[in-house]
Amino acid sequence: MRVLITGGAGFIGSHLAEILLQNDHSVICLDNLSTGSEENIKHLRQNPRFRFVEGDIFNAAVVEHLVREVDAVVHLAAAVGVKLIIEDPVSTIETNIHGTQTILSAASKHNTKVLIASSSEVYGKLEKIPLSEEDDMLFGPTVHARWCYACSKAVDEFLALAHHKRTGLPVVIMRFFNIVGPRQTGRYGMVVPRFVEQALTNRPITVYSDGSQVRCFLYVREAVDAVMRLLYEEKAVGEVINIGHPEPITILQLAQTVRKLLNPDAEITFIPYEQVYGKGFEDIKKRVPSIEKASRLIGFSPKVGIEEIIKITADWMKKKIVSS
Numbered sequence: 001m002r003v004l005i006t007g008g009a010g011f012i013g014s015h016l017a018e019i020l021l022q023n024d025h026s027v028i029c030l031d032n033l034s035t036g037s038e039e040n041i042k043h044l045r046q047n048p049r050f051r052f053v054e055g056d057i058f059n060a061a062v063v064e065h066l067v068r069e070v071d072a073v074v075h076l077a078a079a080v081g082v083k084l085i086i087e088d089p090v091s092t093i094e095t096n097i098h099g100t101q102t103i104l105s106a107a108s109k110h111n112t113k114v115l116i117a118s119s120s121e122v123y124g125k126l127e128k129i130p131l132s133e134e135d136d137m138l139f140g141p142t143v144h145a146r147w148c149y150a151c152s153k154a155v156d157e158f159l160a161l162a163h164h165k166r167t168g169l170p171v172v173i174m175r176f177f178n179i180v181g182p183r184q185t186g187r188y189g190m191v192v193p194r195f196v197e198q199a200l201t202n203r204p205i206t207v208y209s210d211g212s213q214v215r216c217f218l219y220v221r222e223a224v225d226a227v228m229r230l231l232y233e234e235k236a237v238g239e240v241i242n243i244g245h246p247e248p249i250t251i252l253q254l255a256q257t258v259r260k261l262l263n264p265d266a267e268i269t270f271i272p273y274e275q276v277y278g279k280g281f282e283d284i285k286k287r288v289p290s291i292e293k294a295s296r297l298i299g300f301s302p303k304v305g306i307e308e309i310i311k312i313t314a315d316w317m318k319k320k321i322v323s324s
């Protein structure tokens with residue numbers, strides 16, 4: 001299969017490219033290198049089945065040209081990280097909505113299958129455990145920029161499903177829940193690479209608020225394995241599917257686990273949200289996926305637990321620290 005990955009030089013995109021190439025597929029990776037990096041894909045460059053195109057998903061002519069060459073598109077290019085979203089909501093909304101529009105309209109011309117990366121953010125503040133695909137969305141007010149990400153991803157989902165309904169365009173919507181592992185940067189606020197780097201460099205581990213917020217962390221290799229299976233699963237077409245690990249952990253427990261595994265002398269420090277994200281920041285208290293649908297459709301059953309993820313991420317981070 002020939003696959004176009006938008007955001008292919010990013011964290012999830014580069015892992016997906018890798019696993020597709022390992023399974024004898026061909027990959028075109030489109031990335032504007034705004035948050036992705038050449039470093040993430042440099043080991044793939046010599047593979048004759050891999051092609052990198054530096055470009056923007058807003059460029060309809062480029063997108064259309066590339067879509068014509070492939071059997072499927074995995075649309076991962078998007079604004080990333082709570083920090084970036086709060087700092088630049090205009091780009092977040094434009095990238096997420098206009099970018100997805102461009103991809104879907106190009107795919108419509110050739111009836112090309114599109115897998116759209118959505119996010120567990122679309123559930124918003126809903127505190128139900130676990131969260132199922134048919135659950136309501138509960139967003140905060142528009143004066144809090146954080147919610148623009150959730151809303152823009154929800155619009156992407158509506159748009160993709162509307163295309164599917166109108167023309168039968170084969171679309172699959174993947175709601176990712178906190179995907180983590182090597183190549184994820186802490187630059188945009190992501191907690192696991194930040195904690196791991198802090199512990200390895202003897203800096204305090206920065207828990208925001210009291211650390212009682214709950215998340216579930218999925219190892220990136222298991223996430224891209226699910227994406228690969230979704231590329232083939234006919235029953236997934238027209239569906240919204242949670243992709244996450246079902247095992248919850250509080251952020252304080254995460255900090256304690258990182259300290260135990262990487263640096264028992266590390267200090268854990270508590271920082272108010274306001275200090276990091278400004279006044280009125282609203283965090284999501286609990287986010288735990290139901291993976292019943294993914295398990296039924298593609299036999300999804302994540303095996304890698306948080307301790308192993310921390311160790312794998314730390315091994316990668318150590319090499320990065322040494323080489324920088």
Ligand code: UDP
Pocket residue numbers: 081082178189190191192194195206207208209213215251283284
């Ligand atoms: N977080 C934290 N310290 C950090 C970075 C993040 O305590 O240095 C918290 C953050 O407030 C959130 C959780 O960790 O409650 C997960 O944050 P991340 O940005 O990784 O993902 P998301 O908020 O999208 O779930």
